[in-house]
Amino acid sequence: MVRIRLRKVGQRRQINYRIIAADKESPRDGKFLEILGFYNPRTEPFTLKVKEDRVYDWMSKGAQPSESVMKLFQSVGLMDRYARYKSGESLEVLLAESAAYFESRKVNPSTTAASKK
Numbered sequence: 287m288v289r290i291r292l293r294k295v296g297q298r299r300q301i302n303y304r305i306i307a308a309d310k311e312s313p314r315d316g317k318f319l320e321i322l323g324f325y326n327p328r329t330e331p332f333t334l335k336v337k338e339d340r341v342y343d344w345m346s347k348g349a350q351p352s353e354s355v356m357k358l359f360q361s362v363g364l365m366d367r368y369a370r371y372k373s374g375e376s377l378e379v380l381l382a383e384s385a386a387y388f389e390s391r392k393v394n395p396s397t398t399a400a401s402k403k
Contacts, residue, residue: 288349290322290341300397302326305336305355307344320344325358328397334362338384342371363387 287310292303294315305323312318322344323336341359345351345368351359359365367380 288319288344288347289352290344290349290355291352292325292354293318300328302328305358307349326397330394331391333393333395334358335388336362336364338364338367338381339377342368342377342380346372 288307289310290305290307291314293306293308294301295304296302303325304321305325306318307320307322308316308318320340322340323334326333336359341364356365359368364384367384371377371380
């Protein structure tokens with residue numbers, strides 16, 4: 287079974303994550319099938335870049351997002367767009383809507399200090 291999950295990258299206390307498609311049994315930082323996106327929780331608000339067309343493809347093939355990835359996808363509306371994709375809406379329309387959403391989102395590129403909690 288394929289899972290869509292997070293993979294840690296970056297240095298200690300400066301962690302970023304890649305969103306990947308990987309086999310369920312592979313370790314967190316082990317082998318993976320494809321990189322689907324990037325997540326940085328240290329910016330305000332968090333940075334999320336996702337290849338939505340590839341996510342839709344993997345999910346239509348039966349891949350299951352992990353709990354944390356599911357929360358991220360729901361926070362940016364990806365799961366709602368996926369439901370519309372499954373019901374027959376055009377992929378181009380959904381990708382254009384997604385691009386407009388991510389452009390309108392104001393993300394401060396500076397990260398929060400590691401000492402803040």
